[in-house]
Amino acid sequence: MTQTVFIVDDDKSIREALQLLLEIFGFKVKAYADGGAFVADCDESFAGCVLLDMAMTGLDGAEVLAQLAAKGIRLPVIFFSGHGNIDDAMLAGAVAFLHKPVNKDELLACVNKALALDLKRRAED
Amino acid sequence: MVRKVRNDKADVSQSLREQARQVPGVNQNDVTALPAEDLKTLVHELDFHRAELEIQNEELRQAQVELAQALDRYYELYEFSPVGYITLNNDGQITAANQTAARMLGIKRQALVGENLSKCIAQRSQDVFYLHRQAVFSSKLKQSCELDMLKEDGTTLSVRLESVAFAQEQEQQPQCQMILVDITEQKTAEQLSDQHLEEAAHLQRTMMVNELATGLAHELNQPLAAIAMMADIGEVLLAQSPLDRCQLQENLQQINKQALRGGAIIRGMMALVKKKPLESVALDLNALLSTTCALVRSKAESSHITISLELDMTLPPVKAVGVYVEQALLNLLRNAIDAIDETRANSGQISGQISIESSRQQNMARVTVHDSGSGVNEQVAKRLFESFFSTKEQGLGIGLTISLNLIQSLGGRLWAEPQQRGGVFHFELPLAS
Numbered sequence: 001m002t003q004t005v006f007i008v009d010d011d012k013s014i015r016e017a018l019q020l021l022l023e024i025f026g027f028k029v030k031a032y033a034d035g036g037a038f039v040a041d042c043d044e045s046f047a048g049c050v051l052l053d054m055a056m057t058g059l060d061g062a063e064v065l066a067q068l069a070a071k072g073i074r075l076p077v078i079f080f081s082g083h084g085n086i087d088d089a090m091l092a093g094a095v096a097f098l099h100k101p102v103n104k105d106e107l108l109a110c111v112n113k114a115l116a117l118d119l120k121r122r123a124e125d
Numbered sequence: 126m127v128r129k130v131r132n133d134k135a136d137v138s139q140s141l142r143e144q145a146r147q148v149p150g151v152n153q154n155d156v157t158a159l160p161a162e163d164l165k166t167l168v169h170e171l172d173f174h175r176a177e178l179e180i181q182n183e184e185l186r187q188a189q190v191e192l193a194q195a196l197d198r199y200y201e202l203y204e205f206s207p208v209g210y211i212t213l214n215n216d217g218q219i220t221a222a223n224q225t226a227a228r229m230l231g232i233k234r235q236a237l238v239g240e241n242l243s244k245c246i247a248q249r250s251q252d253v254f255y256l257h258r259q260a261v262f263s264s265k266l267k268q269s270c271e272l273d274m275l276k277e278d279g280t281t282l283s284v285r286l287e288s289v290a291f292a293q294e295q296e297q298q299p300q301c302q303m304i305l306v307d308i309t310e311q312k313t314a315e316q317l318s319d320q321h322l323e324e325a326a327h328l329q330r331t332m333m334v335n336e337l338a339t340g341l342a343h344e345l346n347q348p349l350a351a352i353a354m355m356a357d358i359g360e361v362l363l364a365q366s367p368l369d370r371c372q373l374q375e376n377l378q379q380i381n382k383q384a385l386r387g388g389a390i391i392r393g394m395m396a397l398v399k400k401k402p403l404e405s406v407a408l409d410l411n412a413l414l415s416t417t418c419a420l421v422r423s424k425a426e427s428s429h430i431t432i433s434l435e436l437d438m439t440l441p442p443v444k445a446v447g448v449y450v451e452q453a454l455l456n457l458l459r460n461a462i463d464a465i466d467e468t469r470a471n472s473g474q475i476s477g478q479i480s481i482e483s484s485r486q487q488n489m490a491r492v493t494v495h496d497s498g499s500g501v502n503e504q505v506a507k508r509l510f511e512s513f514f515s516t517k518e519q520g521l522g523i524g525l526t527i528s529l530n531l532i533q534s535l536g537g538r539l540w541a542e543p544q545q546r547g548g549v550f551h552f553e554l555p556l557a558s
Contacts, residue, residue, distance in 0.1 A: 011347050013383055017354035024361045055343070082346030100350035104357040 001122075003048035003115050007031040008038045008064060009080070010056040014100070018051065025108060035059030039067045046075060047122065049114035052094075054081035065093045074121055076114040209305030215298045217241050217258060226305055229284070231276040247273035247281050254286075261288045261301050271308065283312040316423035337394070344390045348383040355380045403449070405535060407442040407557035410450070410490050414481055417451045421458045430465055430477040432458075437483050442557040443490045445535045450554065453528035453539065454481075457494045457550050460524060464498025464548050471499075489537070489553040496548045506543040528552075 005027045009015045012033070019029045028048075032038040036059050038050075050068075054061035061079055068075065077093065082100040095117060096110045156164065203210060209226030211219055219240050227234040230245055246254045250272035257270040269287040276282060288303040359376045362369055418432055425432050458479065465477035474497075482493040501509065510529045525539075532539040532552050542549040 011351075013351040013379070013386070014347060014354075017351045017358065017379070021354045021358050021361075024358055082343050082350070100346045101353035102350060104354070 001047050002028055003118060004028045004030050004046070005048055005111055005115075006038065006042075006046070006050045006075070008035055008050060008056075008061075009053040010034055010058070011053070014053070021104070021107075022111070027111065035061070035064035035067075039064055039071070042068065042071065042073055042075070044073070046073065047118060049076045049078060049095075049111060049118055051078050051080050051098075051111070054079055069093060076117045076121075078110050078114055209303075209307075211242065211303045211305060213242055213258075213301040213303065215262065215300075217243055220300065229276075229282065229305060229307055230274065231278055245274050247275050249273060257286060257288065258301070261290050262299060265290050274305075282307055283309045316426070319420055320423045320427075341390070341394050344394075345387055348387040348390070351383045352380050352387075355383065403446040405444045405446055408445050408447055408450070410443045410445075410492070410554065411436040411438065411440055411483055413447060413450055414454065414483060414492065417454045418458070418481060421455065421462070425458075425462055425479065428462060428466055428477070429475060430462060430479060432479045432481065435480060435482040437485060440483055440485055440490055443554040444557040445537075445554050449531040449535055453531045453552060454492070454494070456524040456528040457552075460550075461494060461496035461498065461548060464496055464500075468497070468499040485556075486553060488556050490556055491551055491553045494548075494550045498548050500544045500546060500548045501541055503543040506541045509541050510539075 005022055007015055007018050007022075007029060009018070009031070010033055015031045015033065019031050022029045032041070035052075035056055039059070052061045052064055059067070061081070065077055068077070076095045079094045079097045080100065080102070081097070095114050098107060098110060156167070159167070204224045206223060206225055209229050210221075210223040211226050212221040214220050219238050219242055222234055222237045224234060227237050230237065243251065243254060253270055253272045257268055257272075260268045267287060267289045269285060271283065271285050273281045274284045285306040285308050286303055287306070288301050290299045290301050292299045355376055359373060359380075362373050362376060414436065415434060418434060422432055458481075461479045462477075465479070468474065469477065478497045480493075480495045482495070484491050484493070510525050529539050532554070535554055537552055537554040539550070539552040542551065
């Protein structure tokens with residue numbers, strides 16, 4: 001099963017740059033401009049991980065996370081934000097937290113870790 | 126007192142009998158010559174008279190008892206009223222005072238009566254008291270004022286005086302009846318609330334700056350994040366062979382576009398901060414100095430610093446924006462207080478003074494703020510108005526820069542005068558006409 005990195009960010013330039021960067025490094029990428037569309041689209045068949053922007057218009061990162069959990073979806077989520085502060089409650093549902101602007105190596109390491117976790121979870125189920 | 130009236134009854138009638146004997150014509154009629162029928166009628170009428178007199182007598186006694194009770198009541202109302210009462214003669218001498226007034230001033234009433242009231246007025250309120258007395262005796266209308274009075278133990282209390290002059294008879298010297306209300310607590314509360322207001326305004330400005338900085342940081346992060354990723358992509362693209370020139374070019378264009386986006390965000394934020402300049406209007410500079418000074422007075426007093434105003438009352442109105450001048454002056458006063466605090470920490474001196482002076486300089490109005498701090502030397506005076514230059518340990522170094530910008534935007538100027546003793550700052554504003 002191919003794994004996909006799902007990008008959810010309402011900023012076009014970030015979405016596009018992130019997609020291009022990850023594609024250059026060989027990842028399969030699918031980008032969404034808003035959280036609601038991703039939650040609606042997402043189902044059991046989705047494999048991989050989510051790069052989720054915290055501060056978005058419409059559904060914000062925390063709300064997307066809650067709705068995914070409500071749908072029973074266990075995709076590993078990486079929070080991606082310009083704001084330095086995040087409380088433990090938010091982190092509880094995410095595997096990592098990345099600051100914008102992000103260091104490339106850190107980003108790739110995080111994504112690889114999240115994809116590995118996804119594989120492990122699937123093998124356990 | 127009631128019982129005493131009853132006991133005296135017998136004595137009183139005895140003495141009345143004596144007095145009656147002295148009245149001419151009494152006991153001179155010979156009633157024995159009258160016919161028995163007339164005598165009967167006479168006795169009958171006399172009985173009636175006696176009964177009437179006894180009723181009248183009883184009523185009189187009752188009235189006397191009530192009068193005595195009313196006197197008691199008024200005595201208590203006067204002596205123990207919640208406000209102090211003082212009666213002054215034309216020379217300002219106390220001719221009567223109630224217990225409350227004596228208690229307020231912490232002095233025995235016997236010592237208070239006969240004293241000149243001006244001896245109980247704090248030095249700083251002497252002028253107010255003098256004008257108040259003048260107004261009372263010349264206007265004959267009720268006058269009121271607020272002043273500080275001296276207690277016997279040397280402490281002061283804030284008092285509101287309400288006074289009216291009266292003359293009991295035409296030829297008598299007019300007297301002045303005064304009510305003294307202790308407003309010390311109210312004054313303290315007012316001072317505290319002034320201090321809080323000033324602190325709240327300061328906090329509000331700090332919070333606005335914080336909010337602005339947070340917003341700016343968030344907005345700028347987006348293009349910065351995009352640029353960082355684009356640069357990463359470029360690096361990877363450069364390492365590939367054959368070189369995809371087209372992709373690389375697009376990548377560089379994206380970086381350029383994001384950098385411009387960042388610039389646009391900063392420009393938009395600057396336009397937001399640079400609010401439209403407020404309209405200058407004709408202002409009473411002296412009044413503005415007084416109200417601004419009142420804002421920091423309690424802060425100064427808590428540091429044992431007295432602020433005095435020496436105002437040129439003939440100063441014509443200036444053309445300015447009130448809040449700008451207020452802000453500039455507040456910065457100067459805050460600096461003055463800090464300078465005095467700092468000097469004091471080094472020298473052990475206890476009290477400090479700040480004077481604010483207004484004067485006219487041709488077609489400008491000048492305000493001079495003089496403090497008893499250490500002052501500034503020539504080198505420091507030159508650099509004082511630079512952004513982020515501060516002599517204070519905790520200073521940001523923007524207060525004077527802001528003040529300078531505000532005063533200059535009004536067509537005025539602001540400068541420091543290097544001095545050996547004390548800090549001196551001047552600013553000038555154009556006159557309105």
